[in-house]
Amino acid sequence: MTSVSVSKDAVVSNPCVSLVIPVYNEAHGIRETLEAAEQVLREISDDYEIIVVDDGSTDQTWECVRCVADRDRSIRLIRFTRNFGKDSAILAGLKHSRGEGIVVMDGDLQHPPEILREMVRLWREEGYKVVHGVKERRQEESFFHRLFAKIFYGLMRGFSGYDLKGETDYKLLDRSVVDRYVGFPEKVRFFRGLIPWMGFKDTSVAFSPTNRKEGGSRWGSFALVRLGVRAICAFSSIPMQVVSILGGFMFIASLMLGFQTLYMKLTGRAVEGFSTVILLLLFIGSILMVSLGLIGQYLSMIYEEVKDRPAFVIDKTLNFEP
CATH class of the missing domain: 1.10.287 (Helix Hairpins)
Structure with a gap:
């Protein structure tokens, strides 16, 4: 593993808030995402870090983020040798995070950074260990994607007892939650389902996702079906x-x-x-x-x-x- 080191005084050692952004082929929009997220983080805390995990992108994602990180030491980068999947990218970001509150957010601005303020407030002032970002409505997508989502959430609720309708990977986790999550021995993970399964005190913040500004979804039909089958099997016999x-x-x-x-x-x-x-x-x-x-x-x-x-x-x- 190759790493680029910097002086300790240039890097925040114990940030209050960590933002983990898993990305895959997001070269067109990642800079805008970082700018929007950092603008909100500056209002929330003087101590923060942004961890971008490049899940084996084949475009210029790494180069784009590195240009920003070279000027801003609070932005930290991890690059995989190949594509290992979003759940693995989230796990890597959580393992390398140092904040007391850790937020997981997508890199395409479908998860609006503006609700970070409310998520952090609920964590700081009201003591919630987990704050879920929940969709008020689904973004524009194909008929197959909508149908698959409906079937998946119905089967998941019926087989496992967990209602994940509207749930996303957009979550704020307390350090105690992250420490337990990264300590799980299992390799086949479904982040969106494991966090509610852990049973910590939680609440939710509703948001309306925006449509992708560049390109379409990175999830193909086969990948969605495979993810759904693995998620259901991971949570129910x-x-x-x-x-x-x-x-x-x-x-x-x-x-x-x-x-x-x-x-x-x-x-x-x-x-x-x-x-x-x-x-x-x-x-x-x-x-x-x-x-x-x-x-x-x-x-x-x-x-x-x-x-x-x-x-x-x-x-x-x-x-x-x-």
């Missing part, structure tokens, strides 16, 4: 139990069909055609494939945990103390 329930249902159905077939055979009435058999084979085959897929998902997550590989690998850092 009910899908595995559903497989058992479906197996029991099919066993009962097969017994009933077997008795019917035997009765018709004994009474001398032949079964006409194979439509029923074909439909049953297709139905049973579909259930088997879905069941094997669910089992495979759980096994793959266990496999990732057993390998015990690090959640990320850092290539470079900037403006951190040696």
Whole structure:
């Protein structure tokens, strides 16, 4: 890992507020995000830091942020060797943060920096350990994304008991929350769900997300489906139990069909055609494939945990103390 060191007096050693911004290919808008966030942070505290985690961007994101960080030592940079995923980028930022209050915010200005004032006030004055940024409405997106979100939140609520509708990764966490979160041994993480699961005293601040000013969402359809499946499996074993329930249902159905077939055979009435058999084979085959897929998902997550590989690998850092 390569790091660039600076003198200790140039870097705030114990900032009151840390802002973690995971980014991936945000070269067009990251400077505007940093300017807007820092303007608000200056009003909130004299001691703050901004940690930008470059999750293996393939554009000029690192160069853009480095130009700003070279002039402002309160902006600290982490660069991964490749794309490890947003949850890994958030974890890296939290591990390297030093503030007593840590905020996680996206780098595309869909999370408005203006509500940082209220989030910090609720943390400082009212003692909340977690302050969630919750969407009042969803930003403009495709029909598939809206449909998937509705299905995902419904399944998540039904399987795990956690209602994450409107939840985002925009959160303020107390240092005690962060210390426990980074201490979790699991590698497969879902930040948006793990924080409510921890059960600390929390509240929420509503906001209306703006549309991206440059480009579209970095989340493709397959990536969203994969994220949803992993999140549900990480928080509930009910899908595995559903497989058992479906197996029991099919066993009962097969017994009933077997008795019917035997009765018709004994009474001398032949079964006409194979439509029923074909439909049953297709139905049973579909259930088997879905069941094997669910089992495979759980096994793959266990496999990732057993390998015990690090959640990320850092290539470079900037403006951190040696």
